[in-house]
Amino acid sequence: RAYNFNAGPAALPLEVLERAQKQFVEFENSGMSLMEMSHRGAVYEKVHFEAVALLRELMGIPHNYKVLFIQGGASTQFAMVPMNLIKSGKAPAYIATGSWATKAIQEAKMFGDITIAASTEADQYRRVPAINELQYSEDTSYLHLTSNETIEGTQWREYPDTGSVPLIGDLSSDILCRPIDVSQFAVIYAGAQKNLGPSGVTIVIIREDLIGQPDLPVPTMLRYSTHAKADSLYNTPPTFAVYMMNETLKWLKEQGGAAAMEQRNREKARLLYEVIDGSSGFYRGFAEPGSRSIMNVTFRLGSEELDKKFVKESEAEGFVGLKGHRSVGGMRASIYNAVPVESVRALVNFMKDFQSRNG
Numbered sequence: 001r002a003y004n005f006n007a008g009p010a011a012l013p014l015e016v017l018e019r020a021q022k023q024f025v026e027f028e029n030s031g032m033s034l035m036e037m038s039h040r041g042a043v044y045e046k047v048h049f050e051a052v053a054l055l056r057e058l059m060g061i062p063h064n065y066k067v068l069f070i071q072g073g074a075s076t077q078f079a080m081v082p083m084n085l086i087k088s089g090k091a092p093a094y095i096a097t098g099s100w101a102t103k104a105i106q107e108a109k110m111f112g113d114i115t116i117a118a119s120t121e122a123d124q125y126r127r128v129p130a131i132n133e134l135q136y137s138e139d140t141s142y143l144h145l146t147s148n149e150t151i152e153g154t155q156w157r158e159y160p161d162t163g164s165v166p167l168i169g170d171l172s173s174d175i176l177c178r179p180i181d182v183s184q185f186a187v188i189y190a191g192a193q194k195n196l197g198p199s200g201v202t203i204v205i206i207r208e209d210l211i212g213q214p215d216l217p218v219p220t221m222l223r224y225s226t227h228a229k230a231d232s233l234y235n236t237p238p239t240f241a242v243y244m245m246n247e248t249l250k251w252l253k254e255q256g257g258a259a260a261m262e263q264r265n266r267e268k269a270r271l272l273y274e275v276i277d278g279s280s281g282f283y284r285g286f287a288e289p290g291s292r293s294i295m296n297v298t299f300r301l302g303s304e305e306l307d308k309k310f311v312k313e314s315e316a317e318g319f320v321g322l323k324g325h326r327s328v329g330g331m332r333a334s335i336y337n338a339v340p341v342e343s344v345r346a347l348v349n350f351m352k353d354f355q356s357r358n359g
């Protein structure tokens, strides 16, 4: 298998793919594939509710939260959050930390005024703000943050305690990479395609008191209440994506859950940042050390020419997905839960070797 460092869709555990392959044509002696079954039947429902229960267990989701499976990606949540949660006359507050936060902000502006609680744009989004930099009114509809900026490679270490202000988190690129206290958030959303499975399903974890009648007019499919009332079975869910997520969650549990993932992810990140920091400037980390992500490691070489050479030679050696996003340039190694430590060790060796040949 390739050394897969793709940013998303991202590597899946080999065990999950093999299990799915075995069940692909015929699911549990049913005479058909799971994809060919009614989503109202007992067989699919078991998979669906098992995935909800596993996510609850692995994330320690309190009883007063609902877990929803929605389509449209995290990008649709950029609109659903403001549509459902803006209270008339109470501008929501956003934290501008990078490319994805900016997309969330642009979308929210379609529904009225917003405020910026903090922005690190002046630092080229190389860091997340300190908690004491945040400025927002107690009367805001909510405060939105992006837990991990996938493109810039920054990540919050700890989240702000917002008291009675609902905290909304986009955890698309770091959900279940470490244990978190879900009760700090009013809403967490995440596309599945990095840490939870293939693309096609988006997870929304929402505190029940926020699932009411929105102040704005909201189409049926874009209302949280529609999906909450129907246990995410209001319309046809992405059954295969939910099945794959369930298998990925089972794997995550077998591996030891969020705490074990954190240990592994920290080790993978440590290995890469160690090479960057020890390279005497040959490799330059993009994110400031205090804001470095344990999911997306961003770095550059001394020139665009060297960057290109690195990408080309790494591809020839079986490394996939290392070219950074065009807006940041350089390199990005995405080391989500399913990326084995062995892939990272191989990359570390390649980086050292490349430096010795080009340094």
Ligand code: PLP
Binding pocket: 008, 072, 073, 074, 075, 076, 100, 146, 148, 149, 150, 170, 171, 172, 173, 191, 192
């Ligand atoms: N938010 C973050 C942090 C992301 O990394 C991404 C995708 O890479 C998105 C949102 C958008 O997700 P989707 O492609 O599921 O709409």
